[in-house]
Structure formats: C-alpha cells, structure tokens
Amino acid sequence: MPNITINNFSCQYAYHQQSQDAPCVLFLNGIMSPLESWQSQAQLAQKMGFSTLQYEYRGQWRSEVTTAPYTMQTHVDDLLALLQALDIQRAHFVGTSYGGMTSMKFASQYPDIPLSLMLITTTALIRPLPRGILSNWQSLTEKNDIEGLFRAFVPDLYSEAFQKKNPDLITQRLASFTVALRDMPDFCAGQTLLNLAQFPDIADGNLLNNLTRIPCRSLIVAGAEDRLYPPTDSAEIAKRIKNSRMVTIEGAGHAAVMEQPEAINLLLAGHLLMEA
Template identity: 30%
Template sequence: MVQAHSQRPRIHYVLEGTDKAPVLMFSHSLASSTVMWEPQVKHFHRSFRVLRFDTRGHGKSEAPEGPYTFQLLADDVLALLDSLEIEKVHFVGLSMGGMIGQELALRHPDRLLSLTLSDTSARTPQEAAKVWEQRIEQVKREGLKPLLEGTMERWFTDAFRKSRPPLYEAIEQQFLHTPVAGYIGCVQAIMKLNNLDRLSSIRTPTLILVGEEDPGTPVSVAEEIHKRISGSKLAIIPQARHLPNVEQAERWNRELETFLSSLTL
C-alpha cells in the first residue's frame, strides 16, 4: 500500500492492490474521505490496483479557499493520475464524486476505461441551490456539527444508524473534521452543476447505481441520467439510502464487479 500526497494543492491518496492490474479509482461524496471506500478496497484489491483520494478540501488533502468548480476538481484528478503515471482508470464516483466523474467523461474521455456513477445528480435545481446557500451560511457561523444528524439520516437508513457499525462511526468523525473552506468550496461547485443536457455525448461505458431509499439523489434522478447516457446500465440497491456502498456493500460491490467483468468479455 502506498499512501502519500501529490501536487499543489496537496492531494492525499492511497494506492493498493495487485501490481500491473487495471486501476479502479474511487471518488467520495461531499464531507467524506477515502474512509468511505473501505468495503470496496477489501473486495477489489486482489483484482485491481485500487486508488482512493481525498478531494481538494477534504480528508488529508489541502483545503484552499474556494470557490471550486468541477473543472478544477477534475483537473486535480488528472494531475494525480499524471503524477502516478497512470494513463487510464475505471472511475467510480459517488454523489459529488459522480459529478467529478461526469466532468472527466465529458472533457477527458480518453483517460477513462469506464465510468460508474452512484447516487449522484447531473443538475442542481434552483430550489436546491437555495438550500445549499443556507447551509453555507450556517457552516460559516457554526461549523459542520449542526448538519451531522440530518446528513446521517439522508445517508443511511434508520436500521443501519441504530446498529452503529465501526465504519459508520468513522464516517461521522470524517464528516465533523471536514474543513469548512473545503466544504463551502465544493458546495459552490455543486450549486452550479448543470450537465444534464450534455450527458448524451458521453460514450464511456457507464454503470449507474442508486440506493432505493436515497432521498437526496433519488431513483428518479438516476433513471434520468440512465436515459441520457446511451448504453448505460442501471442498478437499484434495496434497503439503502445515499451511501449504498457502505450500507449494502456486498450487493453494491457485486453490481460493480459484474459491470467491470462485462467490459472484458
């Protein structure tokens, strides 16, 4: 396992798995980090080189003042790949990570072997942008702690939260430790998201995953993305909300594994 920082701003990454295997790259949600991909590392590290990274403003990466844009966040990904001399990856993004993945597929499809979009959106409606603006003001005043309970309710079902497995605790702590500048910078990018009418130009093999009970990026949003990307596959994960890769890791991993295997047939 290699754990290091690269480029400016410093981007923290973890690279582990089978030498010379294809690279499977994971991009996390807003206010999370590499920690949310632990179930995927355990499952995929024998068949792939698994590359996780903390988005600018998150985890152990630097958090310069924003605003950020998805072009900027995608450029961070490209700089990381260039520094590691990795030409192409299977890119997996959840929520904000899926928005970064869309930007890569639209502007740099030559760097992607495949694209997986989990629990994400391609457009931020005006009414949602107003909610994000309110959150920015609250975080400026009070930090992220007041948002914790509501966020965990959106991310996980009641039953999962009550069971409080160790990874849930780690995700809570990572949320609380997200730098305010990084959170606000990324929210400003999300507020301007408007890819929906561009998705039809994506030609990269694409899998779309979504938790059946996700309230933030619901099944209807995943279906809309699925319709726009020709040849894409859609899988709905039952008994899961916004982070099905954690809550229903076995099912989520199986869907991703089946998709990746189909690309080599």
C-alpha cells in the first residue's frame, strides 16, 4: 500500500477509485485498528460501485509518528490535506470510535464535504468512566507494555459473548499487536499521542455542542453491550444531528465492526443506497 506525504507527515492509505464520477466512501479507523480493519466494508462498497479510501492517522500503525502534541484538529487538518491531494471533493464518511470523533469534528467544520455520516460506537463527549479507562491504556503504552494494554482493553472493547465464542480471534489480535511492536518500534509512542489528542477536544463539550452544524444524513450505530461508549452516547449524538437516525445492534460490544460485520455491512449497504 502506498504512502503519501501530506501536512508534513507520511500517511499510509489505500485508495480504490472506480471511475472519475464514482462517489467515494471514506473509512476512519478506531484508535488501535489498522486500515485493513475495514476490508469487508470496503469490498462491499466497491461491489456497489463506490470508490473507497482507507487510511491511518498520523502516529497510527504505518503512518509516520511525528513529534507531539497531536489534537483532533490535527487529524481534521491531515484529512483535509489527504482529500485535497487525492482530488476527492466529497465523500461518505464511515467512522468507528476514534474515527467517529474525527468524522464529527471534520463535518462540523467542513459541512459541505461529507455526503453522509455513518458513526459506529462512538461518542462526542468522553465521560469520566471511559476517561479513566483511556488513562489506563495510556499508562501502558507509555511503558511499551503491549500485552498489558491488550489484556486491559479486551473486556472494554468486546462483548462477553464474543470473548467466550471467539478466543482464537482474540489471540490473533494480540499476536498482531506483538508483531506491530516488533516491526514498528514507535507503535506505542504513536498510540500515546493519539490517546492524548482526544483531550480536551472530546471532553470539554464543544464537539457535542457543534453537532448541530452538521446537515448531512447521518446513521448513528450503537452496540447494546458497548461498555466504553454505550448507546446513551449515541443517543446524545442523534439528538443533535437533525438529519439522523439511530440503530442499536443487539449483543454487540464496542468493537461492533469486528464482532458483527454482517450487521454492519447490512446497515452500510442500506445507508449508501439511501444516499445513491
């Protein structure tokens, strides 16, 4: 996959352009997920005739880890530069968790660029409980303790039923993080910077208040078993984006894209068809 230098960093991305006229679907990762985490959804969008763009944030996985500090505004500026470099005028934004936050902040500042939003298990205001969880993750990344980080986030990201049913998938995910740390020595440093970027942007209430600026059709997807950003957080988003509807996936934890890809794909297909 190629890298492109934008806004003073090297960005890893995958752009599949169907044609000059094909609308683009942009996928925005969770904080600890590489761009491949969207592969099933990207393939679906391509089969439906859409161009697709996946990428990794500054400091994430194979994108360059630059010096501190990062803010959510940094991500907005980076994304705008990426879209401009690839000559993408408008796109459908699909983001989960951290990617949902980035999508909302971008859409509140550049409301004419998103054709639509699909926001999955995310929040516009980090409450004290998840803030404590994120602080624990940060302390582990600062120590380069990848196994400790993994053990800490499993119960908060995955539903209990998914953990019991898919122990092999959980083990494979740990292995992928171990390989990442081996191949990318600054992996944990990047994760620390990404984590810090959420504060104060997603904790001071400004993003939540600015959601009223978003005019495009928005699908808000919650996981019924999401402990990190529960359905009440999704409801607060849906309440403020006027042209929105909310769906809750029963049995899904925070990592709904991984736990229930079929349900996510069904919702994505319906959402894109409504926008076609």
